Amino acid sequence: MNNWGRNIRLSIFGESHGQGIGIVIDGLPGGIKLDVEKIEAEMERRAPGRSNISTSRSEADKVEILSGFVGGMTTGTPIAGIIRNTNTISKHYEKDLLRPGHADYTAYMKYGEHRDYRGGGHFSARITAPLVFAGAVAKQVLNAEGVSVGAHILKIADVEDEPFDPVNIGEKELSEVSKKSFPVIDDKKGELMKQRILTAKSELNSVGGIAECAVVGMPAGKGEPFFGSVESRVSSLIYSVPAVKAVMFGAGCGFAGMTGKDANDEFYVSGGKIKTYTNNNGGINGGITNGMPIIFRAVLKPTPSIAQKQRTVNIAKMENAEIEVRGRHDPCIVHRGTVVIENAANIAMLDLLYDKF
Amino acid sequence: MNNWGRNIRLSIFGESHGQGIGIVIDGLPGGIKLDVEKIEAEMERRAPGRSNISTSRSEADKVEILSGFVGGMTTGTPIAGIIRNTNTISKHYEKDLLRPGHADYTAYMKYGEHRDYRGGGHFSARITAPLVFAGAVAKQVLNAEGVSVGAHILKIADVEDEPFDPVNIGEKELSEVSKKSFPVIDDKKGELMKQRILTAKSELNSVGGIAECAVVGMPAGKGEPFFGSVESRVSSLIYSVPAVKAVMFGAGCGFAGMTGKDANDEFYVSGGKIKTYTNNNGGINGGITNGMPIIFRAVLKPTPSIAQKQRTVNIAKMENAEIEVRGRHDPCIVHRGTVVIENAANIAMLDLLYDKF
Amino acid sequence: MNNWGRNIRLSIFGESHGQGIGIVIDGLPGGIKLDVEKIEAEMERRAPGRSNISTSRSEADKVEILSGFVGGMTTGTPIAGIIRNTNTISKHYEKDLLRPGHADYTAYMKYGEHRDYRGGGHFSARITAPLVFAGAVAKQVLNAEGVSVGAHILKIADVEDEPFDPVNIGEKELSEVSKKSFPVIDDKKGELMKQRILTAKSELNSVGGIAECAVVGMPAGKGEPFFGSVESRVSSLIYSVPAVKAVMFGAGCGFAGMTGKDANDEFYVSGGKIKTYTNNNGGINGGITNGMPIIFRAVLKPTPSIAQKQRTVNIAKMENAEIEVRGRHDPCIVHRGTVVIENAANIAMLDLLYDKF
């Protein structure tokens, strides 16, 4: 199903080389002022064709809002945003040669002969553009409620940015990093990352990495004890983003080597509020927000589209074959993916914020 | 909401020290023979009070099936299974002292004064017993369809078991490991793990670890391209299991340091079937199963209940305090958690198997 | 799926002659005081075996609350209520002779050979007992919010009670009628109805009728413009009640013969509140509550279980046959059905009340 959400509801659609892509967002309140320029700026951060470290396919990614928005304000009814595809070159895509690491084979098995294989069809990372639109809308609602979300590139190949401070991270750091088109805290590390990407590109290869996301201002008490845990709901959305293969909260994998004494976040009272000295749990206890910053990380795999020769199968002939993936591709998806993940987090947080009681 | 699932639907309920706990499972076909002894054996694997490395609270964990099951066969209507709580000692639980790492504070913020704080209430890992029941039911349906699921302890503290072979893992290895009450491939490593647990116990501390789960026999083509990806649906269920703080598929975090050339799983034809040489993607491309083994890992944090003195807050007085957590607790939850995760995977796979087309 | 609800969520289970029946209610707030005696009184209104106009099967219908309820208060986590079946006589039910008007054939087609055919299995009206439990719980939450729901028998066979006054109906009239075990406004008409039932019983036949339900105190603005309209959500729940074959709001079928001038409910201001002079729309405009009483009616068909000889099919032999339905049955389901519908309305209203914004 193409839906996500309990309190807000998304419906996404579109294919890379079809007429257009888009999303319907339901469940927002009426009377929220939306700054369209800010939405466009967010779209621009994710948009393709903006630099030599991303795909050369250039798309305006201009969202047309068809409904739910009048006179600069939400009306409370569903907001539909659509984006026209303009710069499509389908000739590079061969229907029968399965691209390794891509969904060509699984799409064939699920949808059969008549799947849209052009540019990956509905599986294309291009479908994350509407998700960014929804996230940019959610962000403005969240900000009005005092909640801020930001993400940065924690790692690309072997280069690591400094991590967020899980206890002291604030709105200011988040808004600073989330304005950048190559979002890193330490821009020098960012330059090294870009070098790694260009090297991979020159080698007809690609590199992966990690995005780290933080949320401040979420009230305590949001989420559910079991099936609706914050982790369940956030991960289910983040794992919708193509290329994500790991999602971790707080200390994440680090917990495997910790003791309870080290892992537990002890409580204290400060200024009438309850806080924790450490934040290994990433702001979540028992599936519910505890008021500390929410921290999670997502691993993005290297772009599967590489121009090197790879072994594969011709699905029509059912025989072994070779492929050199053409088309215009990203040698690294992490920087654009970080923008997507930040915006997906905006959506997840808004959905959580509306949990009742 | 206490529900999970698209094609099968679970509803879970109960508190650690209440009358009972249970689950309702809807969406199973009628006419499936269920072997109750196998279900009981699975319950026994998770059950508390069976050894010195787990809690001393001893519960029969006998499930009474109230509905949907007549003459040894499913009827097709909802199956309700309930488990009575018998061995409860609530006096150890103090209402006002927040246990670090637990949900005491978040439960208070969500439910208020009248939450059931005894034994962690609805947040207790005890609530995973009904999940194991549901998984043990799902397992028998899956097995009849040729799908097998197994999990082992990959790591506790600093001791690592050998990982599953992601390409060649078979039904036999899975059924072998999934019969063990301390499920490891290398039993010598298992002994070392138990030592680590006993050491932690003697130090009034606890340790964490990693569970690894594999699925063989799932047909290609199950899952959805975006919001209903296999990763989204599996992680949303696995993150419902208390103490899980990271979920990773295939190469998982390893992708961050790989190149596309290394990460891509190249295809080949073998005996009229399409396979991949490697299985970094854990059997999932574009959110959909590709017919290779499905592999995922989950990190479980160290049990937060430790008898050492910890700093905390008295929520009634809103002042700083100290706590030594009493009650009967597990010095490590990983071995019992691995059984829970395996059974949760059974549920997730059955839900995926029923995806239409 | 055995689930209903957006903001509260029900999961129902059980068969007429199985171990027990029950329901799980999720989404209630914590800290709501529940008067168990009032719940029992409501169960008693629906319970079988209480008079000569209902089935002679006598069941205590005592609900055991397994979870979510401590010290007389809701905890905020799921409430599971179970009812044991005690007085079952399965020998009257023949597996292969399809009872006309019942679900024997459709159950066979859906679930196959292994359906639970005893007493109608999961299709039995007995499964409405848990629904009444859930409604009796919802009622107490609603009453605390100033919302009252009541229903009466509008018609049995050819005898009609006076209808509710759709404009002036108040909490007092509703609470009066909803205390009665044979809920009619005009008790003389009630006596006539009982005579019709006894006559039908003596003729080995049964009669149908209409229940009318009203709600006062619901704030304006609840519901949704399209798929989540009040009518959609209420009817989807009321149509879950066995034997209901028509659901009508406000003037209902009467609208077919009205003009717009007559049908429109004109507005006026009174004491700072907006009201309508008439209430043909049953308190709902555009799928959303307008603050006037919500009025709906449901038609219940005559009990299909009659002892007269009927033509049918032996499904095992696939040949024509005859049947005289045995077992203990109601010659009329309307009076007990009205209690069920009132309680289902409690649930629907609570779900609507929690619509956000």
Add this chain to the structure above:
Amino acid sequence: MNNWGRNIRLSIFGESHGQGIGIVIDGLPGGIKLDVEKIEAEMERRAPGRSNISTSRSEADKVEILSGFVGGMTTGTPIAGIIRNTNTISKHYEKDLLRPGHADYTAYMKYGEHRDYRGGGHFSARITAPLVFAGAVAKQVLNAEGVSVGAHILKIADVEDEPFDPVNIGEKELSEVSKKSFPVIDDKKGELMKQRILTAKSELNSVGGIAECAVVGMPAGKGEPFFGSVESRVSSLIYSVPAVKAVMFGAGCGFAGMTGKDANDEFYVSGGKIKTYTNNNGGINGGITNGMPIIFRAVLKPTPSIAQKQRTVNIAKMENAEIEVRGRHDPCIVHRGTVVIENAANIAMLDLLYDKF
């Protein structure tokens, strides 16, 4: 929420005077050939501005399919269809005068000051155009499976068409009536109905009526025993159609005056299939299809927009006022509504058809 469906999923959006309206349909199989001309013909049946008995607002109602459809075939991924609004005259709509019978007041209470009041906004019957699009798509999938749906006007004002024969209705009768723009079985009655509409129009008034819908070819065994009954799911969708205030299955309201002997549909075997002599239950027993034609009726209220002077309230001033509703309106919505209901039934049937097992 703007979603409907279990197995197929609709998301609807748009306002009467906004940029456009549309729908996303998910859950259809890939490889279904769609005849766009047939879809356009169905849109044309509902389209406004085609005759003197409907609104004079003329809209092309041309659907642009943005996704999920390539080379005349479905791809299996979501189909998004959008319709531009072109012929909007918003000046006739006054923001502050509440139109009786409309959703102006309830929209204000739900969405507040910034609702889109122009032309009724999201509450406009115009939003049924995308529903017809979805139904016309569903129809082609259904027809390929041997299922046919048709609807006719059973009644307008005091003029009644002959009803469908609930036992013998066939595909031929349904396809014949469902081609008509004014769908009646007896065209002479249709002429009388049109006269009633023109009379009402000349009197600045409007009239209501009843649509009757039949489905043949649905296999037995679809639906669910309780919350997912055929009646629950069909009524929840039909009640989404503006102006519907009653939904009845089979004998519907007639059941109230019947005895069990008369109401029960006795079974017989014919040609290896099980049928019923009568079809009072409208093809549904215990919430599940029994293989007989599915029959339901829906009452549509008279169009609330009438040019006569009516009493109302000025919501800005909170004082009593008068209104003469301007704009271009239908003096009767039943004929266009019948097309909408037929198409909604297509959707509901496809959703039911995909029930598993």
